[in-house]
Amino acid sequence: MSGSFRFSSSLSPVQSRDFPKMSFFNPRIQVPNPAPLLKPTKTANTKVVLPGIVRVAASEMPVTAGKSAAMAESGGLQVDLVTEADLKENGFRSTRRTKIVCTIGPRTCEFEEIEALAVGGMxxxxxxxxxxxxxxxxxxxRRVRQLNEEKGFAVAVMMDTEGSEIHMDDLNGAESAKAEDGEIWTFTVRAFDPSSCPERTITVNYDGFAEDVKIGDELLVDGGMVRFVVTEKIGPDVICQCTDPGLLLPRANLTFWRNESLVQERNAMLPTISSKDWLDIDFGIAEGVDFIAVSFVKSAEVIKTLKSYITARSPGSKIAVIAKIESIDSLINLEEIIKASDGAMVxxxxxxxxxxxxxxxSVQKKVVQLCRQLNKPVIVASxxxxxxxEYPIPTRAEVADVSEAIGQxxxxxxxxxxxxMGQYPEKALAVLRSVSLRIEKWRREEKHLDTTDPSVVSSSTPPSISEEICNTASQMANKLKADAIFVYTKTGQTASLLSRNRPDCPIFAFTPSTSIRRCLNLQWGLIPFRLDFSDEVESNLNRTFSLLKARGMINSGDLIIVVSDVLQSIQAIKNADHSFSIESAYKAMQASSWESCSPLWSRVWLVLKGRIMTNLMRSTRSLSDDASCPVCGSVHMTFAISGYSPICLAPFSLKILSTRLD
Ligand SMILES: Nc1ncnc2c1ncn2[C@@H]1O[C@H](COP(=O)(O)OP(=O)(O)O)[C@@H](O)[C@H]1O
Ligand SMILES: C=C(OP(=O)(O)O)C(=O)O
Structure with a gap:
């Protein structure tokens, strides 16, 4: 859509609201307090005795300076200082879970402007x-990339294709044109020189336009912001009379309606990805964008085609494809489209x-729910x-709309x-941030009263052990009132599965890849860190705890649930084609000796299918008395799960370690 525009001349200007200010590393940039509404809410859980205690040597933490201090990168851990300051000042639970996408345009394209948005939470x-x-x-x-490199941010880049929509020309550079009630305008497929363009004439980008429309059709600009009725057709020219006056903006979207239905004639055959889009996509691949959002998606096929094109052009590329849900066709094929995509935008x-x-x-609600079921991130836009x-504060109705999307x-x-191109980009960002914090907190507080709230997502994906473990880890975190979930993830998949559960505490996602870190930045509740880690889970944990603790980002007494999809045993059982099989897992397990396992794992609580199984090493042999579940207290060791034999479960499993720091 080209920019729609709300008439506001009847509204009197309002007083700018002063958001609380707080300065971070850049004294020039003043940002509103990231969490003005909340104070740390640390939970002391004295009832549950937890097995793993990781002692942290504070001396391990180097004090950073200069550029690396700005990036907050030390010991291979990368996080930006805004996140760090937020965690220190407001505590884990008060971090914002809902992510924010900002469209960059003429008002926000300079380095300092982008930086101000990043500091403000983009x-x-x-x-x-x-x-x-x-x-x-x-x-x-490139400015966004530079900002990430210099300041340690993980701002992802999303390229949004133009798609084959029907739209007006760029008004020869004018900011807008006013169409008055009853005026006659000509919409044509002829192109004019700016100097020779007749008055009240608009060029349309779709060649079949004059043939597709009929006299009596209604022509809607931007979904009805301005409305015309077709009165005459003269060759390539469509003569229209304005029935709802308003402002025409450059490249505004055009739809035509007959008998109150959208007309889909030859325009329905327009390719979803136009030749210009393919050039733009090549550009995006070359620039290493993180997401490509595809406009006017009609079927899953186009997403599959684009994904294989990206793989062919850039093998190993992590570019995620987002399907924009904005047409009737996309609603007809909704589930297939979302399944084929890496995410969706309403x-x-x-x-x-x-x-x-x-x-x-209702479509928004449906798409948001479906995406969550299918474990795909979803953006609510426009x-x-x-x-x-135009104004420094939003309308109450807008705040209610934003709250609804956050509540969903x-x-x-x-x-x-x-x-x-608005006048108040940073203030708009601050509103999204403060409303998110408020609504998320309110939702957590109200949750226990809402018996209809499904704390565990019902799965539409084929059941998988990692999914079950992530569901259970999230439940466990809620039940034990954990301060955070830590996840060590190479592909980001395990972090996504945790995010999908929308647990009460934030999820710290550690990944060695900067591009995965950026991609995870779109997902609810994830705080992505880049960390060089090994397959030695124990040393990863010790290192992370040391680094975070010494920076003051975690504290003694914090209760952390750890999920890792990185295990030596998993590495060992990779087949040549990088797939896993029960048979290879079985062989690997037989070959490995339990005694050689790290002592840390004697304290590991393994969670499978909702059951907590303690002391994996002993349980595979004989059950000892102290191996009781810390949540329900009972001792149950069942391996008859999903039809796998017990020996096969462990290598396929992700391990969950709950530990209270001291
Ligand atoms: N790269 C850009 N250059 C100039 N103007 C832009 C740019 N990106 C966005 N805008 C302006 O911001 C408005 C809103 O952006 P967006 O919602 O993405 O586009 P559209 O209105 O075409 O759907 C656009 O209508 C346009 O006026
Ligand atoms: C986000 C949208 O797409 P675009 O800005 O490309 O029209 C929209 O139509 O809501």
Missing amino acids: NVARFNMCHGTLEWHRDVI ARGDLGAQIPIEQVP QLLESMI QADALMLSSESA
Whole structure:
């Protein structure tokens, strides 16, 4: 959609609201307090005796300086100082779980402006290829990369394709044009020189336009912000009369309606990915963007085609493909599209131009729920704080809309014009942040009263042990009121499965890959760190605890649940084609000796299918009396799970370690 515009001339200007200020490493940048509403809520859990105690040697922690201090990178651990300051000041539980995507445009493309957004909480920078030149996009994307490198941020880059929508020209560079009630305008497929363009004439980008429309059709600009009726057709020219006056903005989206239904004729055959989009995609791959959002997706096929194209062009690439849900076709094929994608965006702007506007809220809810079931991140986009393009505070209705999306536990919220060309990008970001913090806290407090809230997600994916373990780890974290879940993940998959459970505590995701770290930054509740780690889980844990503790990011007494998908045994049983098989796992287990396991694992609590099995080493042989479940107290050792034999379970399993720091 091209920028929609809310008339506001009838509203009197309002007083700017002063958000609390707090300065971080850059004294020039003043940002609102990341958590003005919350104070640390540390939970002292004295009832449960937990097995693993990791002692931290504070002396291990080097004091960083200069550039590395700005990046907060030491001992291979990378986190930005804003996250660090937030964790120290406000505690784990008060961190924001809902992520924020900001569209970067003329108002926010300079380095300092991007930095201010990153400091203010931007997790993903979105580039809309409808606007700007490739050179512009290249320069600005590189500024985001530079910011990440210099300051340790993990701001991901999302490229959003133009797609084959029907839209108006760029108004020859004018900011807007006013269409008055009853005026006659011509929409044409002829192209004009700016100097020779007749008055009230708009060029349309779709060649079949004049043939597809009929006299009497309604022509809607931006889903109805301005409305015309077709009165005459003269060759390539469509003559229209304005029936709902308003502002026409450059490259505004056009739809035409007949008998109150959207007309889908030859325009329905337009390719989802146009030749311009393919060039832009090549550009995105070359620039190493983290996400490509595909506009006007009609079927799963297009997503599959794009994914295999990316793999062919850039083998090993981690670029994730996001399906924009904004057309009738995308709703018809919703489940297949989401399954094929790495995430989805509820693009309410164009969606609201294609379906009756009153259906948009229920579609949003449905897409958000489906994405969670299918374990795909979901972004709610468009017009969240539209009035803040002009005004320093949002309307109450906008805050209610934002609250609803946060309450639905969407992974991310997106700013469009508010950050791209609005007058108050940082304030709009601050509103999303403070509303997120407030609603998330309120939701946690209310949760125990809500018996309908499914604390465990019902699965639409084939059952997997890692999924069950992540579900159980999250339940365990909630039950024990853990301060955080730590996850060590190479691919990010285990971190996603934990995020999907929306646990009460934040999830610290440690990954050795900077690109995975950026991708995880889109997902609910994940605080991604880059960490060089080995397959030695115990040493990874000790190192992380030392580093975080010495930086003051975790404290004595904090209760941490640890999930790791990195285990030596798993490495050992990889087949040549990197798949796992029960047979190879069985052989690897037979070959390995339990006695050679690290002593730490004698304190490991292994959680499978909701059952907590203690002391893996002893339990595989004989059960000892002290091997009771810390949650329910009972002693049960069942291995008849999922039809696997016990010996096969361990290598397929992720291990969960709960530990209270001292
Ligand atoms: N790269 C850019 N260059 C110039 N203007 C931009 C750019 N990106 C966004 N904008 C402006 O911000 C508005 C909102 O952005 P967005 O919602 O992404 O686009 P659209 O309105 O086309 O759906 C656009 O209509 C445009 O005016
Ligand atoms: C996000 C959207 O897409 P675009 O800005 O590309 O029109 C939308 O339509 O809501």
